[in-house]
Amino acid sequence: MVIPVHDVNPARRTPWVTYALLAADIVVFVALTPGALGSLTGGSDLADLCRLQAFLDRYAAVPRELIHHRMPDLVPTGGTGVGPQGPGCVIGPPGYDKSPELSVLTAMFLHGGWLHLLGNMLFLWIFGNNVEDRMGHVRFLLFYLVCGYAASYGFALSDAGSGEPLIGASGAVAGVLGAYLVLYPKARVWVLVPFLIFLPLRLPAWIVLGLWFVLQAVYSSGQGVTDAGTVAYVAHVVGFVVGMLLAWPLKPGTPPPPEPRGVLFGRRAR
Template structure:
């Protein structure tokens, strides 16, 4: 897989919404996610208790496919408060009734700002930072924000339709970001992207966006269909596929307008000014 670290694609204005989305995702993870607060010493009950708290936290604020399709919270017994077992072991037991009331539709929104680990968070924010700024630049800030959220909702419900009986919790911005990647591919297929390839000892390569994002999409599809082999258990690859396809199709009718709406490259601009114009 190619890890993108930068693209050569000038901006005409600062990507404020993209920066805010990244900031909110980081703040939510650091301040509210139990696993992060435990690592930082902000959780008073210790590491074992934080594991149980994190499971309860994700069940409350994450999206569950079965709940999304039924439109109601799972009954007591399917989800509930998770605590340490009475015998003192580090496992968690499910007790009922659930200590929270959940709106399945709103859970899609809250789930878009939750991440299960630093790796999960930083990987998503890397892709959003590299590709989101140009999509925002061409769409405009408000349209881009609405587009981002719409991709997240479509990805979550699309995954739910593919696995209607699943009670696994969906968390993460991946579905929404996948939609942004799909739009970027449609609007900027020839944009140059600097990427690192792990199997080649992380040597940087210049590649067109259609190769980087096309390969990413094919990989997600193969994992989703089970053809590919992945060590990332629990990853909702179906949400990535649905979000990407929706983002590409949503941008396709407006591709000429989006391409024409950007800045004209400055061929002879000083390098310092060029770097500033790219947003990096």
């Protein structure tokens, strides 16, 4: 797996929506997600985990809730207690009303850990500005949300009985990657390739993003990974395909990226 670092494809205008999405994701994780700072320092305890479970159950998208449009009778309350199996999280009747449709929106700004957050933000930072530049601010925001909704419902249809919370911007960000592949397939992307050490290479976007998509498709079938049940690879695949389809009408009028000769990480080499 290659790690993208920078693309040689400057935007013509400031990507305000991309910046706002980045800021919102970071603020929600750091300031609102229970135990986020404790997970960084290793200070999380059972109480933090129970509060996090209750928080995610309330604001995350749950596949069976999306498909059947109803909440379960019992949900985590955020408290801790001691049961027959020892200490654990307390469950009880929900003390709130939850809209499954709105939960898809709130779930896009929730993340399960620092690596989950930073991975999504890295891809959005690198590829979001050019897609926003081509679409315009308002259309890009609508595009981002549509891809996120399509990815969530696509995953829910593939696993309608699941009660596991579905969180993260991955589906919407995958849509951004699909759009970038359609609009700027020849743009050069600096990546780090782990081979004994991290080797910097400059590759065409169609190789970087095409490889990413193939891996997600393979992983979505459960092949080659042991955590296929905890990562919504199907959502990544759906978001990517929807992003490609929505961006396709814009391809004819898209100016090509600049030639990368003599350019190193966005600056002209001397």
